[in-house]
Amino acid sequence: MLSMSTWLRYVVHKFEYSVSLSWKSYKGGQINEKELSDSIWKNVFQGKLTYLHWNKGEEMAPTIGALGGTLLVRKLPAADTTKVFVGDVVVLKDPENSDNYLIRRLAAIEGYELVSSDEKDEPFVLEKDQCWVLSDNESLKPKQEAKDSRIFGPVPMSDIVGRVLYCLRTAVDHGPVQNSPYSTRKDSPVLEVELDVEEMAKNHKA
Numbered sequence: 001m002l003s004m005s006t007w008l009r010y011v012v013h014k015f016e017y018s019v020s021l022s023w024k025s026y027k028g029g030q031i032n033e034k035e036l037s038d039s040i041w042k043n044v045f046q047g048k049l050t051y052l053h054w055n056k057g058e059e060m061a062p063t064i065g066a067l068g069g070t071l072l073v074r075k076l077p078a079a080d081t082t083k084v085f086v087g088d089v090v091v092l093k094d095p096e097n098s099d100n101y102l103i104r105r106l107a108a109i110e111g112y113e114l115v116s117s118d119e120k121d122e123p124f125v126l127e128k129d130q131c132w133v134l135s136d137n138e139s140l141k142p143k144q145e146a147k148d149s150r151i152f153g154p155v156p157m158s159d160i161v162g163r164v165l166y167c168l169r170t171a172v173d174h175g176p177v178q179n180s181p182y183s184t185r186k187d188s189p190v191l192e193v194e195l196d197v198e199e200m201a202k203n204h205k206a
Helices: 004-027 033-046 181-194 197-202
Strands: 050-055 069-075 089-094 097-109 130-134 160-170 173-176
Touching: 004 033, 004 181, 050 097, 050 160, 069 181, 069 197, 097 160, 160 181, 160 197
Parallel strands: none
Antiparallel strands: 050 069, 069 160, 089 097, 089 160, 097 130, 160 173
8 A cells, every 4th residue: 555655746746747747748839728727737637757668678677678568658748857767768859850759878968078999089968858778788889780879979858758767578577667866866756656567467569
């Protein structure tokens, strides 16, 4: 049974998410000022903070199995340096195919200086709202197989749409995904309330 403090923290997260999502819709012209308040409370009472996402590929092994995994993803309507942190496993739009999404680990954010192991490459600093994402699988060739920022370069923070909280590889092989310590603490009430392993297993494609 969940504690009262867990529920309270979860409700606060829902309200923050709802405000962020509704404000984004308002700024984008999808709703007007009168609809803003209704949108906020509708999302608080009806919406969820997570969704299920299927991912397959060797890039994020062993975090996500090469044969695929069903992921529980926390929605991030407006990703920035106050919502995602270095070390987080994130869902982002594929820079090479806008209809596709990638799962990668956030390795650096704006202000970080990046130095390549290849002496031919000049060091550079990530600009405002830029980030650098990497695959977890160290056995892949960085510039041929990994399909991460070493190939396509920095990506906008706005391309990040979620953070992976939990991975189900098989019915008996599943568990939380290792994110940054701050995100792990922040996401704990969301994981406690919305995690449903049985539902994840039903949607598993393997």
